[in-house]
Amino acid sequence: MNYRHAYHAGNFADVVKHAVLAMVVTALKRKETPFFALDTHAGIGAYNLEADEAQRTGEFKGGIARLLEAAMPPSALDPYLAAVRAVNPAGGCTCYPGSPELVRGMMRATDRLALVELHPEDVDVLRHRFAADRRVGIHHMDGYVAVKALLPPPERRGLVLIDPPFEVKDEHERLLVALRRIRRRWANAITLVWYPIKGMEPVERLYGALRSEGGVETLAVELMLRPPVDPFRLNGSGLVVVNPPWGLDRDLAALLPWLTSVLAPEGGFYRQEVLVAEADLRG
Template structure:
């Protein structure tokens, strides 16, 4: 199928949440000198032109990154993420949005490794070209879930796995649980972060129930909703499920989410959530 193109949605409220969490996890892992692997199972194109026809058609970034990137009251928790965004927008105009691979490239150290996977025939060449001169990075056109079997555990025994599927098929919700269980079985000490959209709440309830029944410990749920749950509005919220989160992450997100919600949703609809759904 492979019809999903993230270029229509780059920089929206879901990206703001996802990349805030991603940046904080990478920053926490850098507190130890030992190198680590960043594995991105659904990496996308890497860079998105916000003046391009896809982003202009939806304008979703206007209710996301455009609302926060030049504010002077940014909480400290957002600084790594904002640093990455500003790196790709030197002119002072918001022209490009960095996807998760570019944010990782900006924040990782010279001796850390990136492993990026993308299947889409249009996005993969863009991703490959973006990283062709980066010796730290391996870019593959492959099924991201297979990488959870073949690339784990990393040689360094430290790693962060970002799983960000398009959820084009109902089976994607089952596939992500299966993939996480496979990856965790091989690399039980790794940090795994799964992004999810809230379109129908029942899908997320089932996803959470399956993860809670998996036997995996230490699972944190983070959610940002811009509208109440509904079956009529499309995506009303998004979230991150983090396995083995850095010890400061829950407190950091409890601090920054109310600020993000107030700026992104000044009318106050929706909600925020940070909850340990499975203890250590």
């Protein structure tokens, strides 16, 4: 309950996470039938980069600001960059769209979005921000409870974004329980799980658990600023994508080298790995 994303909005981890999220939403929109999106840790929806919190850390300067200054971004980034520009109609980047605003901006009239947030002040901000949009529902509850309470949706297709603050020691265990529940209740959902990388031991444990359980196709994507030798620093971040849309692996393979060169030009590196192959289904 103490984590405040306003200090970190628009940093390198947000850029990677939201770029992939925008690619997934774009893929869902290729079909005319409506989709449903569940954001289990929604935050406040969008962030003022001129506010004291963002200015105090300046993390956005190494993230979205660097991306907007880069020449000739790959076309795979078009939906994400369009979402950033949509909340900055005067130009520049003084507002950063979190996942709720990014998805809302890409939705069609028939699509739906459920935003879940446990922090009472953040829930009030979300309710105010999205009050006029009937497509968006706000839920004051634990994000892991929401996976049981709000799934499966009547739309039967869509995505789940799990983006916790990692303030508790058993976060990885809670993630695995949530992923099992999603698989049982909404088997064809595209699920994105974000996680920070300080050291590799907890990350490799997560990967090992996902490999051993099998299931639908599962990708892991990491972008590292530096080797993860200092467990007290945010050395990188990762995304697990369960049931990725067709072609996402190919698009990421083309995008990640460019993103790494822009966001981590001094010693950065990336990794893309198939944890569970499509032909390796175990149940």
